[in-house]
Amino acid sequence: MIPLTWFIGLGLILFMIGVAGVLLRKNIIIVLMSIELMLNSVNINLVAFSYYLDDIRGQIFAIFTITVAAAEVAVALGILIALVRNRRVLNSDDMDSLKG
Amino acid sequence: MILERLFFILFAVVAIAAAGGVVCFKNPVHSAFSLIVCLLQVAAIFVLLRSPFLAVVQIFIYVGAVMVLFLFVVLVLDIKKASLETFPGLKRWPVYVILPVMAIEFLIVIFGKSFAHMQMAEAGAETTVEVIGLALFTHYLLPFEIISVLLLAAMVGAIIMAKKRWN
């Protein structure tokens, strides 16, 4: 049987890669993909604990996480399209109109 | 069971490599395909965790719908300008220091003694769709209905954002 720690370790590494993507990349599409990566690593943790604790709630939570992620992607990409159409920027550093 | 561990290592290594690709590729299309590979590996890991329903959901929501949306956006937008970005940005050097330190710290905590005594209950058989359905439609009925309102709000918001001009 696979130790639980392996799954948590995998989730941790994927989450850290996602954080690195959010912090290092400027292309907003890739930043959004990195956020998806982070949500997925959390799902791994939820399902792993659900399996090892023999509790269905982790999986239900993971299903809701996936659903919310789908809704979030739809809205985020809609905002991105509106942004590119109005401001012609696809770079997170150029979006500084609130900076004063 | 040694075979299971070998398969886990295979999936984990491919998933981590693909996740690295998502962050490192310059072209968003390459990143998107790398993310698809990563999500498929995560689906395989869900199968190892005896949750085949989650694996199927992962494939047909994430790979089938979310990534299609990402690729559509890449096709709709002009990616030529975006691919000029310099990477890795050495200007943000604290990230290269803090993230590995945090990751190693967490790994030490996870693999250290503090978790080792938490030997989990003997894992059960595969979770069937029926068990999930029963839980979803008895205890989690309210979240399930609220999800529909959330999806409605997301749909309306996304359509308003994406439409060009309202006459």
Place this chain on the structure above:
Amino acid sequence: MLLTYVPVLFMTGFITVVAIGVLFVSSLVRPKNPYAEKLTSWECGIESKGESNTGHYKVHFFVIAILFILFDVETLFLFPWAVILGDPTIATLAFIEMFVFIGILSVGLVYAWGKGALDWL
């Protein structure tokens, strides 16, 4: 138990290897001589004009994809619902609840239709 998934894994691996192998072998053999005329979308016929000339798709595809993603999420909840409908104790409640769910989502479809998001210009 888990061994029942091994054929799926083998099929996936086999397909991946075949696809990459075919592309790799053909990249060794095929002639490679691209020039501007050859790289256009249509080597014969009429050049594309207007919005499609830039090679970008219309935003309209994105709106359709959003509708697709949300109804895809709906099918995710239809699977467990369909499985438990055989259980007589909660079948009636689950049946009604699912139609409430679909009804709320249909409001979004009606909205999109009314706003003209489904009109194809």
